[in-house]
Amino acid sequence: MxxxxxxxxxxxxxxxxxxxxxxxxxxxxxxxxxxxxxxxxxxxxxxxxxxxxxxxxxxxxxxxxxxxxxxxxxxxxxxxxxxxxxxxxxxxxxxxxxxxxxxxxxxxxxxxxxxxxxxxxxxxxxxxxxxxxxxxxxxxxxxxxxxxxxxxxxxxxxVRLAFLDAAGSKTGRLLPTGALRDEVQGVPVTHFDMAVAAVLVAADSLGKSGREAPADLDADRLFMARLEALRLTSGQLMGLGDVGDMVIPKPILLSRPTDGATIDARYFMPHSCHTAVAITGAVCIAAACCTEGTVAHDLAVLPAPDARGRRMLVIEHPSGRTPVEIEQDPDTGEIRRVAVIRTxxxxxxxxxxxxxxxx
CATH class of the missing domain: 3.10.310.10 (Diaminopimelate Epimerase; Chain A, domain 1)
Incomplete structure (x- = not known):
């Protein structure tokens, strides 16, 4: 040995x-x-x-x-x-x-x-x-x-983590296809690359509420097969090639939140649903919520930014809530910094x- x-x-x-x-x-x-x-x-x-x-x-x-x-x-x-x-x-x-x-x-x-x-x-x-x-x-x-x-x-x-230059983590572009939204197999999606390359989907577009328990989503084999087919197509569109043996892009189901949160998410790893949310996923979701025209922005309940363009978003998920601080340029909307607290x-x-x- x-x-x-x-x-x-x-x-x-x-x-x-x-x-x-x-x-x-x-x-x-x-x-x-x-x-x-x-x-x-x-x-x-x-x-x-x-x-x-x-x-x-x-x-x-x-x-x-x-x-x-x-x-x-x-x-x-x-x-x-x-x-x-x-x-x-x-x-x-x-x-x-x-x-x-x-x-x-x-x-x-x-x-x-x-x-x-x-x-x-x-x-x-x-x-x-x-x-x-x-x-x-x-x-x-x-x-x-x-x-x-x-x-x-x-x-x-x-432990405070501040992502300094997270856009285009794997594809080199915040919007890998150049569009705020695309249609994949008849489903409206946003391809987004901030800290992690992801395909964002409104849960109701796939016949889900977005509040299902991870085990219930994993057990729905027809749904999981459809999600994987969508992910494989999205990987090609994002310039990642054949992603069958890769864990990116990550599929993320989004829905409207309950009181006090910004958005509700079900994050896939990609072949099972996370019991919480990955931190790179939370950064990606939060940034997409703050980008007008994305699937995430349509569903988000956003707080107003302060004078420096900072606001605290709250991602709701099966284990609770994860806060994410976003700082955007007040004039251009460019995301300057994304910070989270972990232990x-x-x-x-x-x-x-x-x-x-x-x-």
Missing amino acids: SRIPCVLMRGGTSRGPFFLSSDLPQDPAARDAILFAAMGSGHPLQIDGIGGGNPLTSKVAIVGPGRQQGTDIEYLFAQVNVDRALVDTAPNCGNMLAAVGPFAIEQGLVAAGDPETRLTILNVNTGKRIEATVQTPDGAVSYEGDTAIAGVPGTAAP ARRLFEGFVHVRDKVA
């Missing part, structure tokens, strides 16, 4: 092992073979590895020092398929991102300040930068605090053992 150092961390509503990039092969194929074996994929329970048998707990973060000017850390996210020998590094994961700053500080990649540490993370998947603010009283990471987030029990210290926790550290024939 080969022993590879790793730290298991919760980031937002996701969980997975964090590795230093120097501890894994630089060759992508060799790296992915190790990740697949380490997580125990190829079995629905990932029984022979450290994965949790669910897309939310079959995620990996690979972290190293920043090599570009103005960045402190580089972070590569890997979504490891539970059942198949497939590792997808196309998208970012904003929930795992919440734990990158604490991990980097505790591994000695970034010097801690007092009472907090601000660092700039380059997401290698998308080439985009995120500013993370981590609580570090007396120069040490603190995980204890009063911040609660939907989908996670208890409270913890806040994270270090769960355990040690070594994952991988058979030598894999490593």
Whole structure:
């Protein structure tokens, strides 16, 4: 057996092992073979590895020092398929991102300040930068605090994530098709790329209320097949090619919210419905809500912006609500900055053992 150092961390509503990039092969194929074996994929329970048998707990973060000017850390996210020998590094994961700053500080990649540490993370998947603010009283990471987030029990210290240049994360354009809305297989949609490439659909366009439980949506095989067919076509239209083995674009069902929220969402990963909402998905939804002419804007109940163009949007989802702060240029409407609050926790550290024939 080969022993590879790793730290298991919760980031937002996701969980997975964090590795230093120097501890894994630089060759992508060799790296992915190790990740697949380490997580125990190829079995629905990932029984022979450290994965949790669910897309939310079959995620990996690979972290190293920043090599570009103005960045402190580089972070590569890997979504490891539970059942198949497939590792997808196309998208970012904003929930795992919440734990990158604490991990980097505790591994000695970034010097801690007092009472907090601000660092700039380059997401290698998308080439985009995120500013993370981590609580570090007396120069040490603190995980204890009063911040609660939907989908996670208890409270913890806040981690603030500000997405600095999130537009065109994978396609290079906020509107990958150049249009605010398109029609795909007779369904009006908006193709939108802000932090994650997504296809936004009004739930009633697909015969849904948008308030269904995730398990009920997953169990509707005819609906899921229709959603996947729509996603595959959208991938072609967005310039992503054949997305059958990719987790983007993400399909997102939207509907009108209840009192106090901006919009209601059901976010797909893409072959099952998230029990909450991915943070990159929340950023994407919020930005689309603030873009006149999109499917999201039609359904949103928007608060008025302040003099600087800032407003707090609230994304409603199966586990509760996720607030997202948007800052837009008051004159042009350009989205300057999107910020969210997450929490994270270090769960355990040690070594994952991988058979030598894999490593």
